[in-house]
Amino acid sequence: MNVLSQNTTIEETSELFQTIASAARLEILLAIGAGEACVCHLESMLGYRQAYISQHLMALRKAKIIESRREGRYIYHRLRKPELLDVIRQAAAFTDSKTLAAPTPAKDCCCPKCIS
Amino acid sequence: MNVLSQNTTIEETSELFQTIASAARLEILLAIGAGEACVCHLESMLGYRQAYISQHLMALRKAKIIESRREGRYIYHRLRKPELLDVIRQAAAFTDSKTLAAPTPAKDCCCPKCIS
DNA sequence: ATAACATATTCAAGAATATGAATGTGTTAT
DNA sequence: ATAACACATTCATATTCTTGAATATGTTAT
Numbered sequence A, B: 001m002n003v004l005s006q007n008t009t010i011e012e013t014s015e016l017f018q019t020i021a022s023a024a025r026l027e028i029l030l031a032i033g034a035g036e037a038c039v040c041h042l043e044s045m046l047g048y049r050q051a052y053i054s055q056h057l058m059a060l061r062k063a064k065i066i067e068s069r070r071e072g073r074y075i076y077h078r079l080r081k082p083e084l085l086d087v088i089r090q091a092a093a094f095t096d097s098k099t100l101a102a103p104t105p106a107k108d109c110c111c112p113k114c115i116s
Numbered sequence C: 001a002t003a004a005c006a007t008a009t010t011c012a013a014g015a016a017t018a019t020g021a022a023t024g025t026g027t028t029a030t
Numbered sequence D: 001a002t003a004a005c006a007c008a009t010t011c012a013t014a015t016t017c018t019t020g021a022a023t024a025t026g027t028t029a030t
Helices: A007-020 A023-032 A039-046 A050-062 A084-096 B007-020 B023-032 B039-046 B050-062 B084-096
Strands: A036-038 A066-071 A074-079 B036-038 B066-071 B074-079
Touching: A007 A023, A007 B007, A007 B023, A007 B084, A023 A036, A023 A039, A023 A050, A023 A074, A023 A084, A023 B007, A036 A039, A039 A050, A039 A074, A050 A066, A050 A074, A084 B007, A084 B084, B007 B023, B023 B036, B023 B039, B023 B050, B023 B074, B023 B084, B036 B039, B039 B050, B039 B074, B050 B066, B050 B074
Parallel strands: none
Antiparallel strands: A036 A074, A066 A074, B036 B074, B066 B074
């Protein structure tokens, strides 16, 4: 029933979160945006060292989140699926909004003790 | 401009991802769902040991993702903001969909070398 | 061929995380 | 007051992640 009923999906989802659960990585993904970017671009944009950025790009590539393409001595990186930005933005919105949801009163535990 | 223009939001978002970047934690959050659940419910539902679940609940509580309420000897846990489920579902959908986005050809790096 | 450049990769040590085991705390029943 | 129960917390270790430093690779210009 659930979108995540399959354990494999849960695993994959948790791996996705793991990969993007890093401020530097989020910055990089947002900087790449829907287009593409070379390392020097990210370097000047974010102020991180070259090797540091490359390391993160490597992790993102390994996680199949980005793809790379060489053009001369530049290598351009882009999101495999720009929809990832939506996931990030939604999470950011979740984080930001100060309005807490109304507490949902409900209860009926189906564990052995409760139903027996 | 960007939703994440503030570094604080990026930090918070990365912390959110960090907290939910665990299969066990995702399972727990989905099991709690929009309602509330006691530990024994989660225990019988997910098949994990009690202490293990409590440890994860502790982490989720520390991250302000869930809230707890005691009723007799049971303690019910619920999402502070059920919208979190949407974030998770969207990520799961992202993970699942096999359709890769069309490559976006684009380039114009604004780093020192490129614009100078 | 050599040098400069853009970027990737490897390595290692410290930091953070995960999780099993043991134990503590608050509540209800007797 | 004691026991049983539902759950939380602490502790310790194994594993994973992070990140600075060093180095390697592929490309272009000379």
